Amino acid sequence: xxxxxxxxxxxxxxxxxxxxxxxxxxxxPIKPQRMLDPARSxxxxxxxxxxxxxxxxxxxxxxxxxxxxxxxxxxxxxxxRVIVTEYDLPxxxxxxxxxxxxxxxxxxxSDFGELFISKFDPKTLKLTEYPVKEFKPGAPxxxxxxxxxxxxxxxxxxxxxxxxxxFDPKTEQMKYYPLAPEYNDVRVxxxxxxxxxxxDGKVWTKSVGTQEIFRLDLATEKWERFQPLKALGNQRxxxxxxxSDSQNNLWMAEFTKGHIGKIDAKTGEVSWHAxxxxxxxxxxxxxDDQDRIWFAxxxxxxxxxxxxxxxxxxxxxxxxxxxxxxxxxxxxGDIWTGGMHSDRAVRIDPKTGGTVEYLLPRxxxxxxxxxxxSTTPVTFWTGSNHGAALVKVEPLD
Numbered sequence: 001x002x003x004x005x006x007x008x009x010x011x012x013x014x015x016x017x018x019x020x021x022x023x024x025x026x027x028x029p030i031k032p033q034r035m036l037d038p039a040r041s042x043x044x045x046x047x048x049x050x051x052x053x054x055x056x057x058x059x060x061x062x063x064x065x066x067x068x069x070x071x072x073x074x075x076x077x078x079x080x081r082v083i084v085t086e087y088d089l090p091x092x093x094x095x096x097x098x099x100x101x102x103x104x105x106x107x108x109x110s111d112f113g114e115l116f117i118s119k120f121d122p123k124t125l126k127l128t129e130y131p132v133k134e135f136k137p138g139a140p141x142x143x144x145x146x147x148x149x150x151x152x153x154x155x156x157x158x159x160x161x162x163x164x165x166x167f168d169p170k171t172e173q174m175k176y177y178p179l180a181p182e183y184n185d186v187r188v189x190x191x192x193x194x195x196x197x198x199x200d201g202k203v204w205t206k207s208v209g210t211q212e213i214f215r216l217d218l219a220t221e222k223w224e225r226f227q228p229l230k231a232l233g234n235q236r237x238x239x240x241x242x243x244s245d246s247q248n249n250l251w252m253a254e255f256t257k258g259h260i261g262k263i264d265a266k267t268g269e270v271s272w273h274a275x276x277x278x279x280x281x282x283x284x285x286x287x288d289d290q291d292r293i294w295f296a297x298x299x300x301x302x303x304x305x306x307x308x309x310x311x312x313x314x315x316x317x318x319x320x321x322x323x324x325x326x327x328x329x330x331x332x333g334d335i336w337t338g339g340m341h342s343d344r345a346v347r348i349d350p351k352t353g354g355t356v357e358y359l360l361p362r363x364x365x366x367x368x369x370x371x372x373x374s375t376t377p378v379t380f381w382t383g384s385n386h387g388a389a390l391v392k393v394e395p396l397d
Contacts, residue, residue: 096383
């Protein structure tokens with residue numbers, strides 16, 4: 001942020017925060033990307049409280065830190081029975097975000113800071129990058145979510161470029177669905193796709209900049225808009241991921257406070273369910289074949305399951321400072337997640353609540369996690385969003 005950030009007072013910090021807010025979350029120091037919407041930066045006084053806190057904990061007021069530096073403990077016992085492999089990618093600007101493995105063992109990933117959907121063969125080490133179309137020159141580039149639909153087609157968002165896309169792995173053809181022009185302004189940042197269009201021919205997505213939900217009819221390419229946060233009242237809320245259940249109802253993870261919400265596919269009715277842990281920040285989700293939603297509580301430092309039939313939550317605490325982004329369940333019933341701040345893959349026994357942490361070799365900033373249950377033991381995959389690498393974690397038990 002600055003050559004000497006430790007000396008900033010509160011007034012200076014307000015300016016720094018506003019400036020940094022103008023960069024897209026896809027930015028890196030070696031590749032900064034400014035957003036087109038000036039309102040996303042905010043105003044200095046809006047961040048006065050945060051600025052005063054930052055000024056109180058830096059070295060502007062004291063000559064040395066007033067608390068001891070404590071590191072996390074090194075792995076011991078079962079946590080050391082693991083093989084971790086990193087596959088470096090060719091450019092330092094590559095940010096593998098969503099990583100998944102297909103039935104053939106091929107690894108696919110979205111690039112958070114560049115316009116590619118990529119395929120990696122861990123057996124031959126061959127990497128193939130498929131370029132994604134740019135729709136809005138000058139807007140930040142990069143993709144976040146990547147998922148297979150029931151037909152084996154990969155779907156992705158293009159975030160600030162304002163379009164959804166899909167990719168057929170067999171024909172290697174891309175198809176795009178730009179958001180309707182009446183909604184597609186500088187505020188748009190499309191993230192995630194609800195993918196049970198095999199039910200009714202429609203896909204869902206959401207826009208970060210407007211906090212609205214959109215649904216696309218694939219046959220007519222007509223778009224509908226929904227505003228489900230109105231049902232939560234006047235307090236500030238935000239939607240993180242959206243995902244579809246077996247009837248193509250849309251489920252939403254509310255990030256500011258912590259709710260799981262639903263839009264009924266047939267009626268459009270909106271309902272919300274508060275997460276038991278206050279201010280949990282529900283983040284990424286997976287949905288299983290029983291329509292149970294497994295999700296991460298980013299600020300609650302837990303992973304949780306929401307049974308959409310009984311509308312009941314179950315939560316599992318995580319080791320300190322994990323800050324989980326997404327959770328996945330393997331064939332044995334173990335729950336896996338990754339620490340965005342701890343750089344440790346976490347394995348949870350849901351019966352006992354016991355955890356094992358596998359330390360990764362370097363700063364990784366884990367985002368989505370994928371568990372390949374076709375191997376024995378299972379294999380955990382994630383992307384090193386800060387290290388331009390794919391990471392494979394193979395527990396030995």
